[in-house]
Amino acid sequence: MNLPPPGKQGPTVADMWVDPRCPWAWITFRWLQEVEQVRSIDLRLHVMSLSVLNEGREVPEKYRTAMVEGWGPVRVCVAAEQRHGRDALRPLYTAMATLIHHKKAGLGRDMMLTALAEADLPAELIKAAGVTDYDAALRDSHHAGMDPVGAEVGTPVIHVPGPGGELIAFFGPVVSPSPRGEAAGRLWDGVLAVAGTDGFFELNRSRTRDPLFD
Numbered sequence: 001m002n003l004p005p006p007g008k009q010g011p012t013v014a015d016m017w018v019d020p021r022c023p024w025a026w027i028t029f030r031w032l033q034e035v036e037q038v039r040s041i042d043l044r045l046h047v048m049s050l051s052v053l054n055e056g057r058e059v060p061e062k063y064r065t066a067m068v069e070g071w072g073p074v075r076v077c078v079a080a081e082q083r084h085g086r087d088a089l090r091p092l093y094t095a096m097a098t099l100i101h102h103k104k105a106g107l108g109r110d111m112m113l114t115a116l117a118e119a120d121l122p123a124e125l126i127k128a129a130g131v132t133d134y135d136a137a138l139r140d141s142h143h144a145g146m147d148p149v150g151a152e153v154g155t156p157v158i159h160v161p162g163p164g165g166e167l168i169a170f171f172g173p174v175v176s177p178s179p180r181g182e183a184a185g186r187l188w189d190g191v192l193a194v195a196g197t198d199g200f201f202e203l204n205r206s207r208t209r210d211p212l213f214d
Contacts, residue, residue, distance in 0.1 A: 017048035017145030020096035023211035028156040034184035072129035079128035177212035
């Protein structure tokens with residue numbers, strides 16, 4: 001294992017939980033990709049599910065179809081991670097989210113097969129979409145990310161280690177569009193500062209923009 005030189009800290013591990021169908025998580029992921037270029041972070045993706053999150057909740061009619069269709073992509077993501085390792089998740093998530101949010105490809109079989117091909121993963125992983133074989137692992141991953149931030153939030157969720165090694169878990173940031181370059185780094189610095197402040201819980205304002213992906 002390579003250790004940082006004396007007096008030097010290693011990269012900050014940033015664990016992020018994603019569902020390919022969430023536009024806000026996709027923008028936050030793209031922001032963190034920018035942060036990787038200007039700050040020392042080790043970004044690790046994990047799977048959560050909006051369908052799991054909203055089980056038993058009253059949701060608007062227009063979201064109910066997505067609640068059902070949304071199981072397929074996250075099941076395929078978990079199957080890919082379990083069968084091909086953690087490194088398989090990032091390219092698959094990227095391919096799915098690009099197809100869903102930029103190309104309006106929906107959540108169905110064609111989108112998932114295209115994403116698997118773009119991520120250089122076997123097409124047979126599509127079988128996971130329609131079965132419950134990976135649901136226990138999906139729920140475990142979901143709760144590992146979501147439980148530390150409480151029941152009132154959605155996605156994106158990020159975990160980072162605190163100054164003393166304690167877990168800092170938070171919802172957000174929700175931002176549109178994604179900042180680039182050093183602006184992305186400054187936002188990262190600020191997010192760490194507020195999230196790591198003992199007793200800090202909330203900073204919020206009304207959302208006045210739809211998701212902007214470019």
